[in-house]
Amino acid sequence: MISRMFSLAAVLLVGLLAALGCAAAASIERNSSGDRHGSGFTVTVFAASSLAESLPAVAEAFEAEHPDVSVVFNFAGSQTLRAQLEHGAAADVFASAHWEHMASVKQAELLGNTPEYFAANRLVVATPAESTAVPTLEALADPGVSIAVAAPEAPAGAYTRNALDLMAASPDFPDDFAVAVLDNVVTNETNVRAVAQKVALGEVDAGLIYETDAAASQYAGAFRLIEIPLRFNPAAQYPIASLATAVHPEVAQAFIAFIQSDAGQAVLRDHGFAPPANIACPCSKASFDVGAVAAPQP
Amino acid sequence: MVVRFRRRARNEGRPTETALGALAPAGMVATVIYVLFIGLPVAALLVRAGQQDGFLAGLSGDLVLQALRLTVVTSVISLAIVVLVGTPFALLLARRKSPALRVIDTFVELPIVLPPVVAGVAMLMAFGRNGLLGPALSGVGITLPFTTAAVIFAQIFVAAPFYIRAARIGFAAVDPAYEEVSQTLGVSPWATFRRLTLPVAWPSLLTGLTLAWARAVSEFGATIMFAGNLTGRTQTMPLAIMTAMESSLGAALALAVLLLAMSALALAALSALLRRPGAPA
Numbered sequence: 001m002i003s004r005m006f007s008l009a010a011v012l013l014v015g016l017l018a019a020l021g022c023a024a025a026a027s028i029e030r031n032s033s034g035d036r037h038g039s040g041f042t043v044t045v046f047a048a049s050s051l052a053e054s055l056p057a058v059a060e061a062f063e064a065e066h067p068d069v070s071v072v073f074n075f076a077g078s079q080t081l082r083a084q085l086e087h088g089a090a091a092d093v094f095a096s097a098h099w100e101h102m103a104s105v106k107q108a109e110l111l112g113n114t115p116e117y118f119a120a121n122r123l124v125v126a127t128p129a130e131s132t133a134v135p136t137l138e139a140l141a142d143p144g145v146s147i148a149v150a151a152p153e154a155p156a157g158a159y160t161r162n163a164l165d166l167m168a169a170s171p172d173f174p175d176d177f178a179v180a181v182l183d184n185v186v187t188n189e190t191n192v193r194a195v196a197q198k199v200a201l202g203e204v205d206a207g208l209i210y211e212t213d214a215a216a217s218q219y220a221g222a223f224r225l226i227e228i229p230l231r232f233n234p235a236a237q238y239p240i241a242s243l244a245t246a247v248h249p250e251v252a253q254a255f256i257a258f259i260q261s262d263a264g265q266a267v268l269r270d271h272g273f274a275p276p277a278n279i280a281c282p283c284s285k286a287s288f289d290v291g292a293v294a295a296p297q298p
Numbered sequence: 299m300v301v302r303f304r305r306r307a308r309n310e311g312r313p314t315e316t317a318l319g320a321l322a323p324a325g326m327v328a329t330v331i332y333v334l335f336i337g338l339p340v341a342a343l344l345v346r347a348g349q350q351d352g353f354l355a356g357l358s359g360d361l362v363l364q365a366l367r368l369t370v371v372t373s374v375i376s377l378a379i380v381v382l383v384g385t386p387f388a389l390l391l392a393r394r395k396s397p398a399l400r401v402i403d404t405f406v407e408l409p410i411v412l413p414p415v416v417a418g419v420a421m422l423m424a425f426g427r428n429g430l431l432g433p434a435l436s437g438v439g440i441t442l443p444f445t446t447a448a449v450i451f452a453q454i455f456v457a458a459p460f461y462i463r464a465a466r467i468g469f470a471a472v473d474p475a476y477e478e479v480s481q482t483l484g485v486s487p488w489a490t491f492r493r494l495t496l497p498v499a500w501p502s503l504l505t506g507l508t509l510a511w512a513r514a515v516s517e518f519g520a521t522i523m524f525a526g527n528l529t530g531r532t533q534t535m536p537l538a539i540m541t542a543m544e545s546s547l548g549a550a551l552a553l554a555v556l557l558l559a560m561s562a563l564a565l566a567a568l569s570a571l572l573r574r575p576g577a578p579a
Contacts, residue, residue: 013324079544146444151527153544186444187526188533190540198526202428203443 040068041251044090046081047073048097048155048238049191050121050210053217054271055095055259061267062258069251077154077191085110085243092252095240097121097192098155102239103283112242112249115283117276118259119268120235121210123159125226126199133205137226138173140206141180148187148198148207156192159236160208166232199223210236212272235274239281340558347555352548362552364530365538372446372534373514376453380461380510385503388465389495393474403466410459417455418523425451425524448525449532453514461503461510468502469495501572508568512561 047055052075059071074081074091082101085094086108094111095118096102102115127134133145140147150157164178174180189195192209199207200222214223240259242252258264265275318325347353356362391403409417423429425442435442442448472495480490496503518536525532527541535553542550 008323015327077544083544146441148526151541151544153541185528186531187528188541189527190544201422201426203422203426 040070041248043069043071043092043248043251043255045071045073045093045095045255046085046089046091047075047093047095048078048081049075049193050097050156050213051075051095051119051238052193054119054212054268054273057271058259058264058267059255061263062255065258066254069255071255075193077150079151079153079155080190090245091243092246092248093240093242093256095238096155097236097238098158099237099239099281099283100158101155102241102281105243106241106283110244112244112246113253115239115241115281116256116260117237117279117281118240118256118264119238120274120276121212121238121272122230122233122235122274123156123163123208123228124211124214125206125228126196126209126214126223127206127226128199128202129222129224131202131205131224134226137167137228140184141174141177142184145184145206146186146204147181147184148189148195148204149185150192150195150208151188151190154189154191155236156195156208156210157188159234162234163208163228163232166234170232215272235277237277237279237281238273239283241283343551343554343558347551350548350551352546353552353555356542356546356549356552357556359546359549359552361529361538361542361546361549362556365533365535365553366556368446368449368530368533369515369535372449372453373511376450376457376514377461377507377511379450379454380458381507384458384462385465388462389469391462391466392469406462406466407459409456410463414452414456414517414519415523416519418452418520421448421451421455421520421524443524444526444528444532446525446531449521449534452520452524453517456517456520457510457514460513461506464502464506464509465499468499468506471502472498504568504571508564512564515557515560 045055045059052073056071056073059073063069063071074084074089076084078096078098078101081094081096082104085091085105094102094105096105099115102111105111106115125134125137125140134140134142139145149160152158152161161178161182164181167173168175168178186204187198189198192213195207196209196213196216196219198204199209200219206226213219214225240256242249242256246252259268269275350356391399391406422443424431425435425448426432427436427441427443442451476494477490480494481487485493515534516536517534518540521532521534522537527533527537529538533541535557539550539553539557542553
């Protein structure tokens with residue numbers, strides 16, 4: 001009898017410990033989600049890594065106006081965030097650096113409203129400040145040069161390949177320019193900040209990043225920049241939308257509206273972003289094809 | 299970990315029921331929970347892979363084949379280097395006692411507890427172009443970061459301790475008195491090692507070898523930091539899975555199932571070899 005009771009107690013203990021583990025994990029998650037105001041709201045924003053300084057600055061201004069709201073971020077390559085959302089990650093707002101990832105999330109019926117562009121950016125070639133290996137755009141194709149770019153799935157990687165194709169198609173550059181530059185690529189990073197980091201460390205001769213990355217304070221003095229002429233460098237348009245999983249859609253919507261307001265736009269401009277083009281995001285394009293974004297590099 | 303693994307292999311068929319007693323029901327519940335916890339995700343991976351469009355295309359796709367080839371080649375090279383350097387090192391650790399060796403012995407296992415991404419940053423700081431040895435290396439025309447050699451460096455860094463640790467334990471289990479007797483009987487040191495020490499330590503070496511190989515194959519953090527992510531050159535299977543998760547789930551599942559099969563095969567081969575009576579050479 002005593003032994004049976006002991007057995008039962010042990011079984012219960014195992015179950016209890018498992019339940020306790022789950023409860024503890026849930027409590028940690030609640031506390032870490034930035035809900036520091038007790039009764040306040042938390043807005044979870046999945047944002048492209050190129051927004052890593054600018055959006056928190058916007059959020060700070062937003063929180064000053066709305067003391068009961070705290071904004072928390074998950075920064076990664078837009079394609080990583082898209083994959084996380086499509087596999088069930090819960091968030092309130094998605095800010096992508098490329099419309100295709102927004103379109104993919106929309107197609108999965110995960111958006112809470114219609115995406116709109118809120119900022120624009122352009123690519124620039126960054127080299128380590130002291131390096132002379134890549135003095136000009138043309139030198140990107142020189143044999144032996146090592147280049148870091150974002151992976152083709154990442155927005156910056158897609159824009160990079162687009163810019164290289166435009167250069168190769170122009171009479172100013174040799175026809176095989178894009179192929180020669182991609183031959184010099186030594187790493188396809190999963191987000192643009194990883195590219196910036198590799199250049200700042202001096203581990204590669206050059207990298208293609210956004211102008212706003214080059215202007216980020218932690219890289220002050222780390223880069224020498226080579227501009228890419230506008231005709232090869234179409235602006236990267238950033239769409240934003242609330243998500244169907246938003247716990248408080250009206251709060252998510254308020255934050256998006258603040259980003260689009262004059263106050264929000266001023267902060268983004270301070271961080272080097274251009275105002276968005278006055279065009280609709282083609283995010284509901286029916287013929288969207290993930291395969292086209294993910295085509296393996298030559 | 300290694301020790302426990304070995305002990306279980308030896309005690310097989312000799313259950314210690316008495317110690318269980320009244321705890322048996324709790325043990326059974328815990329076993330069911332644990333088996334489900336590990337088994338369900340593995341089963342789900344296989345089921346999902348079977349249903350996924352493009353799974354078979356993924357298996358024979360360029361991304362998968364290049365990652366598979368790179369992973370097999372680099373892990374075999376890493377393992378060969380680990381065995382060549384690790385075996386005499388482990389033998390010395392097992393036979394000689396000195397304060398310096400004792401300190402080294404403690405730190406041999408550091409890479410096991412170190413987060414791999416820290417290993418990657420550390421190697422970049424040491425062997426990177428602007429690292430401590432960077433200028434010296436580039437002076438003789440060697441660039442390590444973002445090359446296949448960097449993949450091998452990363453694998454050796456994280457995997458070697460698993461082999462060295464197991465080999466040291468294996469060698470320590472061989473009584474030096476027997477080795478002395480063998481040599482007084484006129485058997486050369488090399489023949490003594492080959493015919494006495496090696497066969498006795500063999501199960502340990504094999505276990506260490508399998509664990510080191512599995513760790514090398516699964517290496518991710520140090521590789522992406524130090525070797526980058528380039529298809530065919532530095533993109534091993536774990537890196538390819540991460541890349542594919544963001545573009546083609548079929549390819550990601552194909553890679554995941556391949557890695558699962560490789561790991562299961564390695565475990566099965568190890569237990570078959572350990573059970574086989576006799577030794578090599």
